[in-house]
Amino acid sequence: MNPEVSTPPADVRTSSGSIYDLGYQRYTGPRLGRAYAARSLYAHGLAAAFGIGRSTRSKVIPMGLFVIALVPAVIELGIAALAGGILQPVRLDNYYSLVGTVMLLFCAAVAPELVGRDQRNHVLSLYFSRALDRRDYALAKFGALLTAMLLIALVPEFVLYLGSALVGADPIAYLRAHLDQPGPILASGLVTSLEVATVALAIAALTPRRAYATGGIVAAWFIADGLGTLVASVGDVAWTRYGVLLSPSLVSDGAIRWFFGTGGDEILLRADLPGWWYLVAALVYSGAAGIVILRRYSRIPA
Amino acid sequence: MGHAVSVPLVATERLTKRYPGVTALDDVSLALDGGIVGLVGANGAGKSTLLKVLLGLVPATSGKAWVLGLDAATQGSRIRQRVGYMPEHDCLPPDVGAADFVTHMARMSGLPADAARERAAETLRHVGLYEERYRAIGGYSTGMRQRVKLAQALVHDPSLVLLDEPTAGLDPAGREEMLELIRRIGSEFGIAIIMASHLLGEVERICDHLVAIDGGRLIRSAPLAEFTALTRVLTVEVEEGSDRLADALARAGRPARREGRLVLVDLEGPPPYDLVRDLVVDLGLRLARVEQGRHQLEDLFRPVEGDTPDVGLLEAGPPGGHRAGDAP
Numbered sequence: 001m002n003p004e005v006s007t008p009p010a011d012v013r014t015s016s017g018s019i020y021d022l023g024y025q026r027y028t029g030p031r032l033g034r035a036y037a038a039r040s041l042y043a044h045g046l047a048a049a050f051g052i053g054r055s056t057r058s059k060v061i062p063m064g065l066f067v068i069a070l071v072p073a074v075i076e077l078g079i080a081a082l083a084g085g086i087l088q089p090v091r092l093d094n095y096y097s098l099v100g101t102v103m104l105l106f107c108a109a110v111a112p113e114l115v116g117r118d119q120r121n122h123v124l125s126l127y128f129s130r131a132l133d134r135r136d137y138a139l140a141k142f143g144a145l146l147t148a149m150l151l152i153a154l155v156p157e158f159v160l161y162l163g164s165a166l167v168g169a170d171p172i173a174y175l176r177a178h179l180d181q182p183g184p185i186l187a188s189g190l191v192t193s194l195e196v197a198t199v200a201l202a203i204a205a206l207t208p209r210r211a212y213a214t215g216g217i218v219a220a221w222f223i224a225d226g227l228g229t230l231v232a233s234v235g236d237v238a239w240t241r242y243g244v245l246l247s248p249s250l251v252s253d254g255a256i257r258w259f260f261g262t263g264g265d266e267i268l269l270r271a272d273l274p275g276w277w278y279l280v281a282a283l284v285y286s287g288a289a290g291i292v293i294l295r296r297y298s299r300i301p302a
Numbered sequence: 303m304g305h306a307v308s309v310p311l312v313a314t315e316r317l318t319k320r321y322p323g324v325t326a327l328d329d330v331s332l333a334l335d336g337g338i339v340g341l342v343g344a345n346g347a348g349k350s351t352l353l354k355v356l357l358g359l360v361p362a363t364s365g366k367a368w369v370l371g372l373d374a375a376t377q378g379s380r381i382r383q384r385v386g387y388m389p390e391h392d393c394l395p396p397d398v399g400a401a402d403f404v405t406h407m408a409r410m411s412g413l414p415a416d417a418a419r420e421r422a423a424e425t426l427r428h429v430g431l432y433e434e435r436y437r438a439i440g441g442y443s444t445g446m447r448q449r450v451k452l453a454q455a456l457v458h459d460p461s462l463v464l465l466d467e468p469t470a471g472l473d474p475a476g477r478e479e480m481l482e483l484i485r486r487i488g489s490e491f492g493i494a495i496i497m498a499s500h501l502l503g504e505v506e507r508i509c510d511h512l513v514a515i516d517g518g519r520l521i522r523s524a525p526l527a528e529f530t531a532l533t534r535v536l537t538v539e540v541e542e543g544s545d546r547l548a549d550a551l552a553r554a555g556r557p558a559r560r561e562g563r564l565v566l567v568d569l570e571g572p573p574p575y576d577l578v579r580d581l582v583v584d585l586g587l588r589l590a591r592v593e594q595g596r597h598q599l600e601d602l603f604r605p606v607e608g609d610t611p612d613v614g615l616l617e618a619g620p621p622g623g624h625r626a627g628d629a630p
């Protein structure tokens with residue numbers, strides 16, 4: 001219609017000749033769509049979980065907790081190297097009970113950052129008006145937290161596993177003798193991470209307020225743990241042994257012992273439940289929390 | 303722009319959106335063809351809801367909506383890849399720089415990392431943010447924040463942008479700049495725009511087409527020119543003596559109304575121009591202007607007779623805004 005508009009926007013030089021405007025240029029490159037956007041959000045979330053791309057201050061807590069999770073493995077390796085591997089206070093099958101609190105604190109610190117920040121700043125409408133949909137967003141954030149948890153759970157385990165081989169006299173023989181370990185290590189890491197990440201994210205997704213989310217995650221976890229332990233400790237009544245299933249920590253602990261084929265703490269021994277019950281209970285916790293997350297994101301106004 | 307496209311840019315058919323207790327959109331059927339479209343109505347008229355339904359962010363209760371030929375109910379993701387959206391409310395994280403934030407949003411629209419960074423820098427430059435784009439958004443003025451919101455809506459080079467009250471919270475100078483920017487995006491960038499506003503003065507200055515809604519119902523959708531078409535009334539302004547002029551016109555068989563210094567002459571029948579001129583000369587009046595009157599946009603939202611308007615929140619525009627009826 002208008003010939004002036006249809007001509008390509010050439011360099012428009014001002015009278016001074018020093019400033020020129022290239023004009024608006026259309027984007028003709030690739031548009032990688034929804035799956036790419038979700039993957040990018042996942043990578044962004046995983047970096048943010050460790051404070052990468054954020055201020056130094058926001059790196060302190062996640063990085064610090066990651067280091068703390070490694071400490072028992074390093075100490076154990078040190079002892080093993082000096083004492084010839086006789087002492088084994090830290091073992092592959094009880095490592096998660098040692099770092100379980102670290103994983104919980106990591107989630108309590110990071111999950112509100114991952115999902116509460118966008119709610120607090122009302123950024124969700126910008127996400128949901130792009131290639132992503134609500135479920136993609138929730139899954140990408142969940143994937144980021146789960147991966148962070150897996151790193152915290154599995155890196156120390158494999159450090160301990162491979163380190164134990166290296167400090168021994170014959171690493172090859174050690175690995176041959178412990179070929180059955182990587183399977184339970186991976187299964188335990190996955191179940192533990194899944195449980196804590198889903199429960200923490202479900203609570204964090206419910207509020208834009210960071211303090212409420214962090215407090216809620218810690219409180220819910222410890223209250224459930226305390227309640228489960230309390231009920232399961234009532235010795236004389238038969239049904240109270242099922243109380244262990246109320247405690248998320250005892251549930252994952254039971255599943256881990258089942259994977260490794262080792263016994264448990266006194267309270268797990270007394271409950272004497274089939275090992276796979278703990279795995280089912282952990283998956284039920286994760287599934288229920290997953291439903292809470294998806295429902296929250298399908299309804300949250302944007 | 304103006305191409306005869308087979309599918310309209312945006313179309314709705316009997317679109318209805320009900321929330322518990324309120325009908326936000328009521329049986330709206332529309333077809334829009336690009337350019338700069340103004341979506342006007344009072345606060346709560348359903349403008350934001352319409353934009354959200356078009357984006358596929360909010361499902362319609364009944365009826366259909368298409369954007370770029372895609373069904374908003376089932377192809378929302380594909381629509382959103384080609385459409386930009388600037389929400390009304392504040393939606394920026396305070397602790398990130400605009401450059402990083404807009405880059406991230408470009409990736410969320412599907413742009414590869416390098417392209418996202420380049421487009422973010424370029425788009426921020428187009429909206430007038432230069433070195434400050436590396437500073438945290440928390441320290442920005444309202445005007446700068448509105449520009450960042452606009453940039454994130456443009457960064458993936460959409461075919462259409464939906465702007466919800468883009469001048470909200472801006473001072474008069476900032477509002478001018480934002481309107482000029484929007485006008486450039488529509489004309490120079492060649493991006494179709496739907497701009498929701500409760501300020502008629504803004505809409506009529508930059509829009510080619512106007513959609514008026516009230517209480518969720520479509521009042522009218524038409525090119526701006528039709529809204530402000532010439533009326534069948536001639537406006538004669540005299541410095542004083544408008545009463546005498548009106549009387550003289552009545553005696554000459556041309557009934558006229560007075561509004562202060564204005565005399566409004568009905569244009570039905572033979573042209574009254576010579577008569578007006580002669581009477582002004584005969585009465586020795588000082589003539590300020592003679593002009594064929596135009597419809598005022600505000601008339602759209604005015605109740606037919608007498609009553610006070612029930613759309614009290616609708617504003618004609620900021621003081622100093624030009625009215626369509628002003629003499630060019």
